[in-house]
Amino acid sequence: MPHSTDRFLTTHTGSLPRPEGLIRTMYAKESGVPVDPAALAAQIRDAVAGVVRRQAEAGVDLINDGEMSKPSYATYVKDRLAGFGGTGNTFVYQDLAAFPKLQDKVFGDPGRSRRKTPACNAPITVRDAQAAVTDAKNLKDALAGVKHSGGFMSAASPGVVALFFRNDHYPSQEKYLGAIADAMRAEYKAVTDAGFVLQIDCPDLAMGRHIQYADLDLKDFRKRIALHVEVLNHALDGIPPEQLRIHLCWGNYEGPHHFDVPLADIVDIAFKARPSAISLEAANPRHAHEWQVFETVKLPDGKVLIPGVIESKSNFIEHPEVIAQRIARYANLVGRENVIAGSDCGYGTWVGQAAVDPDVVFAKLKAMADGAALASKRFWK
Numbered sequence: 001m002p003h004s005t006d007r008f009l010t011t012h013t014g015s016l017p018r019p020e021g022l023i024r025t026m027y028a029k030e031s032g033v034p035v036d037p038a039a040l041a042a043q044i045r046d047a048v049a050g051v052v053r054r055q056a057e058a059g060v061d062l063i064n065d066g067e068m069s070k071p072s073y074a075t076y077v078k079d080r081l082a083g084f085g086g087t088g089n090t091f092v093y094q095d096l097a098a099f100p101k102l103q104d105k106v107f108g109d110p111g112r113s114r115r116k117t118p119a120c121n122a123p124i125t126v127r128d129a130q131a132a133v134t135d136a137k138n139l140k141d142a143l144a145g146v147k148h149s150g151g152f153m154s155a156a157s158p159g160v161v162a163l164f165f166r167n168d169h170y171p172s173q174e175k176y177l178g179a180i181a182d183a184m185r186a187e188y189k190a191v192t193d194a195g196f197v198l199q200i201d202c203p204d205l206a207m208g209r210h211i212q213y214a215d216l217d218l219k220d221f222r223k224r225i226a227l228h229v230e231v232l233n234h235a236l237d238g239i240p241p242e243q244l245r246i247h248l249c250w251g252n253y254e255g256p257h258h259f260d261v262p263l264a265d266i267v268d269i270a271f272k273a274r275p276s277a278i279s280l281e282a283a284n285p286r287h288a289h290e291w292q293v294f295e296t297v298k299l300p301d302g303k304v305l306i307p308g309v310i311e312s313k314s315n316f317i318e319h320p321e322v323i324a325q326r327i328a329r330y331a332n333l334v335g336r337e338n339v340i341a342g343s344d345c346g347y348g349t350w351v352g353q354a355a356v357d358p359d360v361v362f363a364k365l366k367a368m369a370d371g372a373a374l375a376s377k378r379f380w381k
Helices: 020-030 037-058 100-107 130-143 158-164 173-193 218-235 288-295 320-334 358-379
Strands: 081-088 118-126 150-156 197-202 244-248 277-280 304-310
Touching: 020 037, 037 130, 037 358, 081 173, 118 173, 130 150, 130 173, 150 158, 150 173, 158 173, 158 197, 158 218, 173 197, 173 218, 197 218, 288 320, 304 320, 304 358, 320 358
Parallel strands: 150 197, 197 244, 244 277, 277 304
Antiparallel strands: 081 118
């Protein structure tokens, strides 16, 4: 994981807007319409090349493939792992329950409404080990033509897979998580063996509080996510922490979020995860104040923070000065070399998700780079 040694580096959470043609093809594939694999592969390669170029043009330092090959950051695993053939899962978002009209709007999102979440109804095994290898090659090829400071790729955590895909097969949740971890290790290794930083997406450690584990009190929820971290560390065993980062997420949807678990209640457990860097929401109205957590919580040695300095659900383009101020709050508390500027969450979490106009997305990334440059002048004189 690169550090901000002479300026503040920039990155983002992972997913980015996909081209319209690729969206149509992936909609068809998700609906069971036969799709030519070679044609889809070509579309994905072209999309990766395009999104890498646009990140570089916006001034992003740590660049990824935009998750172009995935229908979503979590549900893609049903295509790469065997064992998911049960009935679809249903979800209750605790914060949306009292607002039915808003709930209908959120669940009616063009991407979210098409997601497929079949339950686990058989032993989990690796079905397609080549997919992650192909993703890595596409990113490596695309990065060869742009200026950058490093590449990263995302993968679902065992805990978030267990959140989206109900367990109808294993005798306990512990056994289920372990089986997922063992199967996902192949993808984790494919990414890191290719030389990239691996980002593990961990909404289960935050969003899980008001969805999967809404019936638990805080004490029991902390026990549950401690198990998630333990299982994740098992899956990442042997991979250098410096080649790993995690993303904490409270849910990438425009909702009340008034049931979000506070960062202060989970950060100590998140710090026990093997990855050296932690990406977290820090710009949206529900979590923008949580930089104050680090007035009393010490950042462990070897850890890096990637606070979101641009949010992911509105078309406002943040002013570079606001971004510089957000970066400075964290840098003043944990040290300039331990801060990398990022986004709250992704901009293409589900294929077809359209909360932010695609062109605005890259304008926001450009504003982030400009804000990081302002902050850098103040911290590296």
